Each structure stands twice: as C-alpha cells, then as structure tokens.
Amino acid sequence: MERNNIIVREYLETLKEDGELDRLLPLLLISRGWKIVRTPREAKGQKQFGKDIVAYGVDLDGVKKAFYIEVKGHSDKDITEQSLIKPDGLYQSLLSATVVDFKDYGIPALENLPIKVIFVHNGALKPSAEHEYNGIITKLFGDGKKQFERWSIHELTDLFSAYLFGEYLLTDDQHLQLFKKTLALIDQPEYDLRDYKMLIDKLLTGDLKPGQRQFYKLFSTLNLVCVILWDNARQVNNLLHALDGVAYTVLKAWGWILRQQLVRKKPVIGIFKSLLIIQRDLLETYITKTLPVARQKDGLFAERGGPFEEVGYPLRSMDYLGWLIYYYQLQQAGPDFNYELEAQQMYGLQHFQKGVIRAVIDNNIGCKTPLLDRHSRPIVLVTLFFMNSKELTAHEANWLRGYIIDIYNRIGLIHSFRGRRPEFSDNITALLEYVGTGERPSDYNDKGSMLLQVLLEFLVIFNDEPSYNTCRSDMQGIDLQTAYPNWTMPDEVEIGLFEGNISELTAVDSSIALPEQFFDFKKMLEAKPNNPISYKTDGAGLAFLRSLSYIYFHNDIPPDEWRKFIAAPPHYFGVDKSVISNEHLTVT
Numbered sequence: 212m213e214r215n216n217i218i219v220r221e222y223l224e225t226l227k228e229d230g231e232l233d234r235l236l237p238l239l240l241i242s243r244g245w246k247i248v249r250t251p252r253e254a255k256g257q258k259q260f261g262k263d264i265v266a267y268g269v270d271l272d273g274v275k276k277a278f279y280i281e282v283k284g285h286s287d288k289d290i291t292e293q294s295l296i297k298p299d300g301l302y303q304s305l306l307s308a309t310v311v312d313f314k315d316y317g318i319p320a321l322e323n324l325p326i327k328v329i330f331v332h333n334g335a336l337k338p339s340a341e342h343e344y345n346g347i348i349t350k351l352f353g354d355g356k357k358q359f360e361r362w363s364i365h366e367l368t369d370l371f372s373a374y375l376f377g378e379y380l381l382t383d384d385q386h387l388q389l390f391k392k393t394l395a396l397i398d399q400p401e402y403d404l405r406d407y408k409m410l411i412d413k414l415l416t417g418d419l420k421p422g423q424r425q426f427y428k429l430f431s432t433l434n435l436v437c438v439i440l441w442d443n444a445r446q447v448n449n450l451l452h453a454l455d456g457v458a459y460t461v462l463k464a465w466g467w468i469l470r471q472q473l474v475r476k477k478p479v480i481g482i483f484k485s486l487l488i489i490q491r492d493l494l495e496t497y498i499t500k501t502l503p504v505a506r507q508k509d510g511l512f513a514e515r516g517g518p519f520e521e522v523g524y525p526l527r528s529m530d531y532l533g534w535l536i537y538y539y540q541l542q543q544a545g546p547d548f549n550y551e552l553e554a555q556q557m558y559g560l561q562h563f564q565k566g567v568i569r570a571v572i573d574n575n576i577g578c579k580t581p582l583l584d585r586h587s588r589p590i591v592l593v594t595l596f597f598m599n600s601k602e603l604t605a606h607e608a609n610w611l612r613g614y615i616i617d618i619y620n621r622i623g624l625i626h627s628f629r630g631r632r633p634e635f636s637d638n639i640t641a642l643l644e645y646v647g648t649g650e651r652p653s654d655y656n657d658k659g660s661m662l663l664q665v666l667l668e669f670l671v672i673f674n675d676e677p678s679y680n681t682c683r684s685d686m687q688g689i690d691l692q693t694a695y696p697n698w699t700m701p702d703e704v705e706i707g708l709f710e711g712n713i714s715e716l717t718a719v720d721s722s723i724a725l726p727e728q729f730f731d732f733k734k735m736l737e738a739k740p741n742n743p744i745s746y747k748t749d750g751a752g753l754a755f756l757r758s759l760s761y762i763y764f765h766n767d768i769p770p771d772e773w774r775k776f777i778a779a780p781p782h783y784f785g786v787d788k789s790v791i792s793n794e795h796l797t798v799t
Contacts, residue, residue: 219372220364223364223367223371224288224364226284226285226333232282232284232333233263233284234251234492236282237250237264238431238434238438238485239370239371239374239431240278241431242374242427242431243374244268244269246266246268246320247264247265247266248267248315248318249262249264251263251264262280262308262313263280263281264280264282265280266280267320267321267324270327274325275324276326276327277313277325277326278326278327279327279328281329281330282332283301283304283330283332284332288333288364289332289334289336289337290335290336290337290340290344291337292340295340301347305328306351309328309352309356326358327359327360328352328357328359328360329359330361330362331361332362332363332364333363333364333367334364335364336361336363371435374428385413386413386414389409389410390410390436394439394443397443397449398449402452404459407440407459411433411436411463412463414432415429415463418471427482430464430482430485430486433464433486434486434489436460437456437457437486437489437493438489440452440456440457441453441489441493445496450496454493454494454497457490458490458759458763459763461486461490461756461759462759462760462763462764464486465753466706466707466708466709468483469705469709474748474750474751475751487548490541491538491541491542494538494541497534498535498538502567502571505571505574506567506570506571506574507574508574509524509574509576510571510574511524511528511571511577511578512575518647519643521646522639522642524575524577524580525577525580525581526577526582526583526639528578529577529586531571532571532572532578532593533588533761533762534762535567535571536568536589536593536596537592537755539568539596540755542560542564543560544755548752548753557601561601561602562602564596565597565600568596569607572593572614579621580621580625581618581621581662582634582642583633583634583637584633584634584635584637584659584660584661585637585662586633586662587661587662587665588761588765588767588768589762590618590666591665591761591768591772591773592758592761593614594611594614594773595772595773598773608673611673612675615666615670615673619666629645629646629649630651631651631655633660633662634655635656635657635658635659635660636654638654638656641655641656642655659691659721660690661691661692661693661694663686663691664693664723665693665770666682667679667682667725667732668777669773671736672773672776672777676729690721691721691722691723691725692720692722692723693723693770694717694720694767695740695769696713696716696718696769697716697717697718701745703716704716705746705748708748708757708760708764709756709760712765717767720739737774743769
C-alpha cells in the first residue's frame with residue numbers, strides 16, 4: 212500500500228486548483244457518501260465566499276454536517292507567510308467562510324446542520340508560516356461555532372487511496388502496470404490506449420450489488436481514472452486520447468450495468484451519471500476549443516498533413532461530426548440528463564445547434580466526403596438530428612436535402628476521377644495504399660454499400676423522385692445492403708451494442724434491387740420488416756448512449772430510425788426543390 216500511496220501522492224501534487232483538483236475532489240466526497248450541493252463549475256463567475264464546494268453528509272464522528280470546502284492548488288498549494296495574507300489568500304477565504312453562510316431554501320436538509328469548514332490543498336504547511344497559521348485558525352474557529360479541518364497532501368493521499376483507488380486500481384500489480392503504461396504512452400499520437408481499455412475490462416468483471424461498498428468504489432475508480440486520463444491528455448495537448456478512453460469507459464460501464472440487470476435501479480443510474488458528467492465536461496472542453504476553427508473554411512483540414520490529407524481530412528471531419536452530434540444530444544438531455552428543459556428552451560437550443568452543425572459541414576468539404584462505408588453513421592446521425600428536432604423549417608429541410616445530394620456528388624466525383632467508391636470493409640490500410648499509389652489493392656472492397664442504400668432511402672423521405680431516378684441509373688453492379696438487428700435476441704443485441712461491434716448479431720439484406728419507379732421503391736421500403744427493439748437504455752432516459760455506440764464501435768443504425776419518416780414526413784412536404792437544382796446531381 213505504501214507504493215500505491217506514493218503514486219497517488221505524486222499525481223495529486225501535480226494538480227492545479229481550477230479545473231483539476233476541484234474537479235476531482237467531488238468524486239472523493241461522493242465516495243464518502245456525502246451529497247454535493249454546489250461545485251466550482253456551477254459557481255463559476257460568482258463570488259464563492261470561501262466555499263468552492265458545498266456538501267452535506269455524515270462526518271467521521273457520526274454527526275450529519277454541512278461542509279464548506281475551500282480548495283487551493285498550484286502556486287497556492289503550500290501554506291506560506293505570503294499565501295496566508297495575500298488578496299484572496301487563505302485568511303480572506305476562511306474569513307468569508309465563517310462570516311457568510313450558504314443558503315439554499317430548496318434543500319431543507321441543509322437547515323440547522325452544524326457547519327465544518329475544510330481547507331483542501333495539495334501541498335504542505337511550511338514551518339515558517341505555522342505560528343501565524345495557528346493564530347488565524349484560533350481566531351476564526353476558537354469560539355466553536357464552526358468546526359475546522361485541513362486536508363493537506365498527506366490527508367488527501369490517504370483519503371484518495373482509501374476511498375477511490377484502494378480495492379480496485381492500485382492493489383493489483385497488473386492493474387497498476389496497465390495504468391502506468393497508459394500514462395507513459397499517452398503522449399504518443401498513434402497510441403491506441405489498449406492498456407487503458409484492458410484495465411477497464413478487468414475492473415468491470417465480477418458481480419457486485421448496489422449498496423455494497425465495492426460497488427461504489429468501483430464507479431468512483433472509473434470516475435477517477437477518467438479524470439486522470441483527461442488531465443494527462445490535456446498536458447500533452449491531445450484530448451482525442453481522453454475522448455477515446457472516456458467513451459470506452461462509459462460504454463463498457465453501461466454494458467456492465469445492463470448485463471448485471473441493474474438498469475432499473477435508480478441509485479445505479481445516479482452513480483453512472485457521474486461518468487456522463489465527466490464525459491460531457493470533457494466534450495465541452497474539446498468542442499469549445501476546436502469549434503471556432505472547425506467553423507472556418509476548411510477548418511478541419513490540417514495543412515501540415517501533406518498528401519495524407521486526401522484521406523485524413525475526410526476521416527477527421529466524419530469523426531468530428533460524430534462527436535459534435537453526441538455532445539449536442541448530451542446538452543439536450545439537460546444538466547442532470549433528465550430532459551427537464553422547457554419546450555421554448557429546447558427550441559432555442561436545437562435552433563442554435565443546427566446552425567452550428569450546418570456551418571461546420573458547409574465549411575468543410577470533408578464532412579461530405581465519405582471514404583469508408585461506415586461513414587454512413589455520422590451522416591445518418593446528422594440527418595436524424597434534424598429530422599427529430601422539435602421544429603424543422605423549410606430552409607433547414609432544403610439544406611438537409613442539399614447535404615445528402617452533395618454527398619452523392621462527392622462519391623460520384625471521386626469514382627469518376629479515382630475509380631473508387633467508399634471502402635466497404637473498413638480497410639483503412641487498403642484505402643491509404645489506393646490513395647498513395649493510385650493503384651487498386653487486391654483487398655480494397657467497394658462492391659457493396661450500405662451507405663448508398665441509406666442515401667437513396669433519404670431521397671424517398673424528401674419525396675425527391677428526380678434525384679432517385681438519376682442515382683438509380685448509377686447503382687448498377689453495386690451490392691446495396693441494409694443491416695437489421697436480430698429481433699429474436701433483443702437483450703443480447705442491446706448489451707452487445709455497448710461491449711463492441713455486433714455484426715454477428717445482425718441480419719443483412721443484400722443485393723437489393725432498385726425498382727424503376729420511385730413510387731415502387733417507396734412501397735418496397737414500407738413493406739420491409741419493421742420490428743424495432745424496445746431498448747432498456749431508452750427507457751432509462753439515456754437513448755443518446757446508442758449514438759455513442761454507433762460512432763465508437765461503428766455499429767449499424769437500425770433502419771427503423773429513419774424509415775418511420777417515410778410514412779409520416781410532415782416536416783418535409785415543405786421542401787422547395789427549386790432551391791436546389793437537380794441539374795447539379797452528378798453521381799456516377
């Protein structure tokens with residue numbers, strides 16, 4: 212355990228106060244059974260009066276108390292003569308905490324509780340400041356009206372080791388080695404996080420029941436490794452590693468909950484949402500950092516990429532679209548993922564989000580250039596995002612139709628000049644070889660396509676017969692396909708969605724023949740089997756997790772998600788086809 216404490220201590224000592232230590236600390240408090248009332252993120256921009264975090268719960272003496280927690284880190288992590296008396300220093304913060312009480316009349320549990328002020332810092336009390344520090348504490352808390360406690364790096368190390376790391380992450384040598392290797396290699400752009408993912412898989416083994424201490428510690432550990440991964444990725448300026456690792460953790464943890472049949476347990480959902488909060492905050496950091504550039508003309512193009520950008524730009528753009536859509540779905544779920552936004556708020560939010568998505572797509576041709584057949588996933592997610600919105604204007608519907616036609620045009624243009632369509636088997640190596648040499652590798656497969664079939668079906672939703680007729684003539688020799696989940700095994704399908712790719716649990720309708728008449732194609736689609744699975748994930752209010760599975764594990768999106776609009780497309784009858792001329796449709 213001594214070795215483990217050293218590792219924990221070394222990590223904690225590196226944390227700054229803002230956005231690091233104060234983001235990690237609530238996880239520790241929750242693991243102790245305390246209820247968080249306010250965090251620094253929620254109070255950002257407001258005067259906090261010595262209360263970075265407000266919580267309540269049972270203290271070690273068995274008494275229920277309210278806790279005012281002041282956090283200092285980075286340059287203020289040590290208590291020195293200077294840090295005691297400087298503006299917004301320790302004395303001023305503790306004085307504010309003793310003078311101004313926290314009030315929230317919506318939380319009756321806080322009323323009349325004894326108050327303890329806790330000063331948290333990931334440093335030490337310097338001997339030169341000890342006498343003055345003791346005098347300040349005696350002056351402020353000597354009357355006994357409020358209790359006081361200090362958590363230095365020593366106490367923090369013990370607390371994190373006992374409540375978070377202890378029984379899962381660092382006591383097993385293999386777990387320790389996997390975690391250390393992850394952190395050692397995270398600065399390598401090509402690193403695939405295999406050690407981190409192996410660690411998560413090993414942590415999520417065995418059966419645990421809600422209420423067991425090990426259960427809560429397991430999820431606290433998952434939260435903690437996600438935060439540490441994020442922090443280390445930030446230090447090497449590569450948040451993509453953090454996005455990858457946290458998404459894997461969220462998916463695997465939810466799959467574990469489904470497999471353990473805990474999805475109806477409200478406390479379990481509440482604990483799981485702490486992972487979602489970390490992921491949402493990470494995505495917010497990533498999107499906030501990248502979106503101003505992504506909205507510029509070819510903002511997702513990497514000038515230093517050289518010849519690779521013929522592949523890299525579209526791949527990067529499609530990945531970015533997937534993350535953006537998923538982040539916006541998390542936003543729509545509300546702060547607590549309870550979909551508590553009022554109708555007018557949702558209208559305004561969706562209007563803003565759709566405007567951003569359009570700007571990113573219109574400014575980056577890579578968003579309209581699918582090089583792999585699996586790029587149908589972000590394209591479908593974008594389309595469904597608009598179709599499922601509370602209101603779809605005629606202008607937005609016209610844009611959406613133009614987006615689909617532009618994708619057809621890009622596929623046709625590349626086929627005309629390069630002789631290839633999107634690679635069907637997700638063989639990026641073959642794609643790179645084809646682009647690099649100009650010669651078709653023997654294992655490059657573009658004979659089949661689910662993407663083209665999906666795009667044709669979207670034309671039916673838009674009631675766009677002329678475009679269908681043009682595209683149909685260019686589909687000769689292509690094995691058009693659609694994947695359906697195995698409806699006879701709904702539980703296995705749903706659990707599988709969150710554990711990896713479920714191609715073995717899908718049935719593929721292949722060699723789809725396109726009728727000559729547009730109306731016959733529509734009737735054919737309406738007659739296709741439609742037996743949608745009733746997902747427990749959706750019932751728990753977390754349907755957006757399926758989107759994460761589609762973009763991360765590249766699982767096929769069930770066709771009922773968009774075919775429901777074929778029979779009832781009220782928003783799309785208003786599409787003004789004169790806005791987008793079919794003369795520009797050039798798919799070959």
